Amino acid sequence: MTLPDRSDTQTSTTVRESPPLFEARGISVRFGGLTALDDVSLAASPSEIHGVIGPNGAGKTTLFNVCCGFVAPDSGTLYRGGRELADLRPHQLSGMGIARTLQGVGLFAGLTVLENVMVGADRFHRSGFTSALFALPRSAADERGLRESARGAMREVGVESYASRMPSSLPYPVQKKVALARALAAAPDLLLLDEPASGLGHDEIVELGEFVRALTDRMAVILVDHHMDLVMSICDRITVLDFGKVVAHGSPDAVRNEPAVIDAYLGEQARRGDQDE
Numbered sequence: 001m002t003l004p005d006r007s008d009t010q011t012s013t014t015v016r017e018s019p020p021l022f023e024a025r026g027i028s029v030r031f032g033g034l035t036a037l038d039d040v041s042l043a044a045s046p047s048e049i050h051g052v053i054g055p056n057g058a059g060k061t062t063l064f065n066v067c068c069g070f071v072a073p074d075s076g077t078l079y080r081g082g083r084e085l086a087d088l089r090p091h092q093l094s095g096m097g098i099a100r101t102l103q104g105v106g107l108f109a110g111l112t113v114l115e116n117v118m119v120g121a122d123r124f125h126r127s128g129f130t131s132a133l134f135a136l137p138r139s140a141a142d143e144r145g146l147r148e149s150a151r152g153a154m155r156e157v158g159v160e161s162y163a164s165r166m167p168s169s170l171p172y173p174v175q176k177k178v179a180l181a182r183a184l185a186a187a188p189d190l191l192l193l194d195e196p197a198s199g200l201g202h203d204e205i206v207e208l209g210e211f212v213r214a215l216t217d218r219m220a221v222i223l224v225d226h227h228m229d230l231v232m233s234i235c236d237r238i239t240v241l242d243f244g245k246v247v248a249h250g251s252p253d254a255v256r257n258e259p260a261v262i263d264a265y266l267g268e269q270a271r272r273g274d275q276d277e
C-alpha cells in the first residue's frame with residue numbers, strides 16, 4: 001500500500017488565502033492593429049505598494065486606465081475582493097473604496113481648492129456635493145460632514161492654507177497635492193496613482209515617497225511612474241511592462257537585477273539615442 005503524498009494532503013487542507021483587494025487578470029487591450037497590453041495581470045494586497053514601470057509606450061497608462069474603468073479590455077477580468085467587476089466604469093470606483101489621481105492634476109478649474117477636495121469626500125454624504133453643483137437641496141449636516149472630511153485630507157497633505165484659492169493660482173506641485181487630498185478625502189482602501197511624481201523636483205519626490213509609504217497603514221497603493229528611484233525605494237512589489245507584456249515581477253531587488261528589465265531600459269535608451277532623461 002502506498003501512503004498518500006504528504007504535500008497533496010497538506011494542499012487539500014490548506015486554508016485559502018483571502019483574495020487580493022483588487023486584481024486585474026489576463027488583461028489584453030488592442031488599439032486597432034497595436035497590442036497595447038498582452039495578457040497582463042496585476043494584484044494589490046492590503047498595506048502594499050505595487051509599482052508598475054516600463055519604458056515609454058510599454059502600456060503603463062493603458063493598464064492604469066483599465067483599472068480605473070476608462071478603457072474596457074478586449075479580454076481579461078477585473079476583481080475587487082475576489083468579486084468580478086464586469087463593465088467597470090470610472091464613476092463606480094469611489095463607491096467601491098477606490099480613489100485615483102491622474103497624470104497631470106485634473107482639478108476643476110471653476111472650484112476652489114476646498115470645493116475640489118469636497119468632491120472627493122462626496123461618497124460619504126447622502127445628498128452629496130454633486131447635487132450642490134446643480135443647486136439641489138442638501139442638509140446642513142451633509143455640508144458640514146463634507147467640509148470636515150475635505151479639511152482632514154487637506155490638513156494631512158499640507159494644503160489646508162490654500163482652501164479658498166483657485167487651483168490655477170497655485171504652483172503645480174501644490175496642485176498635485178490638492179489632487180492627492182481629493183483622492184484621500186474619499187477614504188479609499190485602494191489608491192491608484194498615475195505618474196504622481198511628474199513635474200516634481202527631487203525633494204518633492206522624496207517627500208511624496210515618504211507620504212505615500214505612510215499611507216499603507218490604511219490602504220493599498222498601485223503606483224504607475226517612470227521615476228525609477230521613487231518606485232524602487234517605496235514599492236513592495238513591482239511589475240515591469242515592455243511592449244505591452246509583463247517582462248518581470250517581484251521585489252525591487254529582484255526586478256532590478258532581472259536581465260529582461262535591463263534589456264527593456266537599455267533598449268529604450270538606444271531608441272532615444274543614448275540620452276539620459
Ligand SMILES: Nc1ncnc2c1ncn2[C@@H]1O[C@H](COP(=O)(O)OP(=O)(O)OP(=O)(O)O)[C@@H](O)[C@H]1O
Nearest residue numbers: 031034036054055056057058059060061062063226
Ligand atoms: N487611445 C489610443 N489609441 C491608439 N494607441 C494608443 C492609445 N493609447 C495608447 N496607445 C498606444 O499604446 C501603447 C501603450 O501606451 P501607454 O500610454 O499605455 O504606454 P505608457 O507605458 O504609459 O507610455 P508613457 O510612459 O510614454 O506614458 C503605445 O504604443 C501607445 O502609442
